[in-house]
Amino acid sequence: MRRLLTAFLLAILLLATFCPEQPAQAKGKEKVTVSVSVSPASAFRSTLSFHTQPSFVKRLFAAKKVAAFVHPHWVRATLTVNQREFVYDHDGKLFASDKPLQYLLPTDVQQRIEEFVAQVESVHYAKAIPWEQVKNIFGRMEYATVIDLETGERFHVQRRAGSRHADVQPLTRTDTQTMKKIYQGKWSWKRRAILVEVNGVYFAASMHGMPHGAGAIAGNDFPGHFCIHFFGSSTHRRKEPDPSHSLMIQKASGSLATAMIGATAEELVGYFLTALHEQDNHVVQMTTDGFTLPARLSNVASVRKSEIIIPSDERGPLLSEVHVHLTYFTHDNSERNEEWTFVLRRATPWDRWQIIAIDL
Structure with missing residues (x-):
């Protein structure tokens, strides 16, 4: 009940911040609804609505569009504007929810969306206090x-x-x-x-x-x-x-995606193996570019021990291999000792690593 009250009070504060006029004077404003959850399949969500100028919505809809697919496990928030739904990812990119289209937003429009999303996240998540x-x-x-x-x-x-x-x-x-x-x-x-x-x-x-x-x-x-x-x-x-x-x-x-964005190739493989041990398929998929995982991974019940062979075999600034000695248990309680090779790629030297293949 206290959390619901906190969310309600914050919603009032947000409306006061982004829409100084009283509700009766808010005619002509456009409503943007933002929803946040820890994963797309989560039943628990936080949703807030904001009032903004019509020019914001007009410029959003008029933004240049390019063919692109959103990574379904890299979603940060969903937005509804004039009954049109959008997906906002952890890279700050906006996509249509029903078409393979990315909106190339003007900087100020993207910044405003970032502000909206961050406000809802402040309600949904909590700080990691020591x-x-x-x-x-x-x-x-x-x-x-x-x-x-x-x-x-x-x-x-x-x-x-x-x-x-x-x-x-x-x-x-x-x-x-x-x-x-x-x-x-x-x-x-x-x-x-x-x-x-x-x-x-x-x-x-x-x-x-x-x-x-x-x-x-x-x-x-x-x-x-x-x-x-x-x-x-x-x-x-x-x-x-x-x-x-x-x-x-x-x-x-709410800091996991940010940590992954800044992770080295070896650290990202560590996230993959930890999530695999916890049977957290969403986080496992967050570390990848969306490729279909090997079917044999579904037989891994828990990871007992993993040792990443460092340094990784870098094939240049955009491609890397990480070799791992692994001990794990299957769902029938059999113990396996194997070496896996992870192949990772990034689009530019300043982009995040993504696992693109796993050789078991």
């Missing part, structure tokens, strides 16, 4: 609300322990049922991108879904506790942040 700060706000025995960014499901927890991260438990039997619903009815070690709300303050975080250890809340039907990680958190076994939790925290803060 654990050293979070643990003072989300102290032991404090209560919080967990919001799953894929489904929008939310449940209540209490922090009971944890020094390197938060050890928490669902408050009630209903909270436990909601958490298990998020994991399709089965407990799992897989990480998920979440928001954690403590007294009206939201944090980007990551959780797994496996009860373990001791539990102390009677009647919640949760056999133990589970872990929530924040920026800079680590597991009990290692001091460094867990790569999977780190990836999900980047998703929850």
Whole structure:
């Protein structure tokens, strides 16, 4: 409820910012509706409408158009303007949603769209605050609300322990049922991108879904506790942040695409393998140029160990190969040891890398 109220108040502020006139005086303004989600298939979305000058819409519609396809897993937001729908990607490009067309926008029009999208993202995501700060706000025995960014499901927890991260438990039997619903009815070690709300303050975080250890809340039907990680958190076994939790925290803060844009070829392959381990097909596809993945990848249940052979075999500034020694488990629990070769390409030396092929 607090998050809905926050979104409502921000919507009012945005309308005041972009449309100073009172609603009765807003005649002649055009409405732009922007929607943001953590992935195109997510049920949980944040949507806000903005009023803008008719000249903005006119110049948008009049922009030069070229034949182009949007990468379906590289979508940042969707826009609706005069009942026409558009897709805005993480490279700042605008596409028609129903035709293979890209709009070559004037700089000021593109900047205004960027402002709209960033405002909605500020509602949808949360900041990745360091654990050293979070643990003072989300102290032991404090209560919080967990919001799953894929489904929008939310449940209540209490922090009971944890020094390197938060050890928490669902408050009630209903909270436990909601958490298990998020994991399709089965407990799992897989990480998920979440928001954690403590007294009206939201944090980007990551959780797994496996009860373990001791539990102390009677009647919640949760056999133990589970872990929530924040920026800079680590597991009990290692001091460094867990790569999977780190990836999900980047998703929850809306910073994952930016990190991928600035990643080296080796780092991008690391994102691919982490997402493959977490069975996050959307993030896996984000690292690629959209090519059809090898069918055998669907048999990978978890990646136990990967070692990237550095330096990568660069064939020039626009093409690179990354070789990886990999140990993984299949869905029938067989262990495999293989070497995979990733081929990556970028359009110019200052563009982002994209995986274009994988030799298994």
